[in-house]
Every structure is written in structure tokens, then in C-alpha cells.
Amino acid sequence: MRSIIKPARLRALFSSSPLEHTLRIFDAVYWISMILEILIRAPYQKTWKDGTKTVQRDSIVEKVLLGLLAVFMFVLPLVYFITPWLNFANYRLPDWLGWTGIVLIICSLLVFWRSHYDLKSNWSPTLEIRKNHTLITTGIFAYIRHPMYASQWLWVIAQPLLLQNWLAGPTNLLFFIVFYLLRVRAEEKMMIDTFGKKYLDYKASVGAIIPRNFGKPN
Numbered sequence: 001m002r003s004i005i006k007p008a009r010l011r012a013l014f015s016s017s018p019l020e021h022t023l024r025i026f027d028a029v030y031w032i033s034m035i036l037e038i039l040i041r042a043p044y045q046k047t048w049k050d051g052t053k054t055v056q057r058d059s060i061v062e063k064v065l066l067g068l069l070a071v072f073m074f075v076l077p078l079v080y081f082i083t084p085w086l087n088f089a090n091y092r093l094p095d096w097l098g099w100t101g102i103v104l105i106i107c108s109l110l111v112f113w114r115s116h117y118d119l120k121s122n123w124s125p126t127l128e129i130r131k132n133h134t135l136i137t138t139g140i141f142a143y144i145r146h147p148m149y150a151s152q153w154l155w156v157i158a159q160p161l162l163l164q165n166w167l168a169g170p171t172n173l174l175f176f177i178v179f180y181l182l183r184v185r186a187e188e189k190m191m192i193d194t195f196g197k198k199y200l201d202y203k204a205s206v207g208a209i210i211p212r213n214f215g216k217p218n
């Protein structure tokens with residue numbers, strides 16, 4: 001039974017403890033994906049730090065939301081992984097759901113990589129317009145306006161399938177619903193203030209996270 005598993009999951013990953021084989025795989029996939037996300041983002045993070053910003057809308061709400069995102073995506077999963085403290089909140093799903101989580105998180109990483117590749121130096125963690133900012137409407141942005149957030153949706157759906165714990169898994173999904181609604185509203189307002197009709201036309205023809213125009217990119 002999962003609830004009687006005492007040792008920390010990190011130790012379990014490398015030992016012959018009673019943690020089930022498939023659960024170790026799901027844990028490992030989550031952390032490998034996290035490392036891959038950090039590696040995908042690293043070069044863009046550097047460009048962002050070095051670049052000049054002309055508009056910055058990093059309000060207190062923004063900062064709190066980004067801080068909470070780190071808690072639900074990283075801190076709680078880490079506590080779950082390296083300590084036994086959250087074991088009381090474990091649950092166990094059928095294995096096929098865990099494997100579905102693996103497929104979803106791989107899709108998430110692909111979309112995450114492609115959105116950075118297309119956005120290039122226009123990417124920023126907080127809401128900003130940079131010097132020489134260009135409106136990107138090609139690549140994956142020809143299909144959806146918010147591919148990076150689409151990749152995050154895939155991640156937050158995968159997370160409770162991989163990390164089978166009420167605190168480390170589904171809390172990020174609940175949080176992301178709020179994050180997404182607030183972030184997209186503020187971001188699109190900033191884009192309309194900056195690009196005007198160009199962004200309004202883009203918004204009218206391209207879906208937010210679900211493609212409207214498959215097969216006929218802009």
C-alpha cells in the first residue's frame with residue numbers, strides 16, 4: 001500500500017525500497033522534464049537579462065503569481081520527493097494514467113521548446129516589451145497565440161498523473177487556472193497597447209491555446 005511507504009522518494013529512486021517500480025519512473029520523468037525545461041530556457045534567460053526593456057508591467061500581482069508558480073511547480077514536488085512529510089496525502093492511480101502523464105509532459109516540452117524558438121529575444125518571464133520587440137505570428141504562433149501557456153497547461157495536467165500526491169500534484173493545476181486567466185488578460189492588454197490593430201487582427205484570427213486555423217497558417 002502506497003500510504004505505508006515511509007522512505008523519502010529520492011532515496012527510494014536509487015535503492016531497493018518498497019516504492020513501486022512504475023512510481024519511480026513517474027517521479028524520474030517529472031524531474032528529468034524539469035531539468036530539460038531549465039536547459040531549454042537558459043539561453044533565452046541570458047538574452048532577456050542582457051536586453052533593454054521599454055515597457056515593464058511586473059506588478060505585485062505578477063510577482064506573487066510567479067512566486068506561487070514556483071511553489072506549486074517546484075517546491076512542493078521537491079518536498080514530496082526528498083522528504084516523507086507529504087506521504088499522508090499520497091494517492092494511487094492506475095498505471096495507464098501515469099503513462100498518459102509521460103506522453104503529456106513530452107508534448108509539453110516540445111511545445112515549450114518550439115515557443116521559445118519562435119519567440120526568440122521577445123521572451124520575458126514577466127510582462128515586458130523589449131527594445132526592438134517584434135510581434136511574432138509565425139511558427140507555432142501562427143496556430144496559437146499562447147503556446148508557452150499551452151505547454152504549461154499540458155504540464156499541469158501531467159503533473160498530478162506523475163506525482164500522485166494531493167499537495168505535489170493537482171495543486172499546480174488549480175493554481176494555473178487562476179494564473180492563466182490573470183496573465184493572459186494583462187498580457188493581451190499590453191500587446192494591444194503596444195501593437196494596436198496588428199495584435200487585434202492577430203487575436204481575431206488565431207486561437208489562444210487551441211488552434212482555430214490548422215492547415216492554413218497566417
Ligand code: SAH
Nearest residue numbers: 122124126127128134135136146147148149
Ligand atoms: N503568451 C506567450 C508568450 C509568453 S512569454 C506564449 O504563451 O507563448 C511573455 C512575453 O512574451 C510577454 O512579456 C510579451 O512581451 C511577449 N509576447 C507574447 N506574445 C507575443 C507575440 N505574439 N510576439 C511577440 N512577443 C510576444
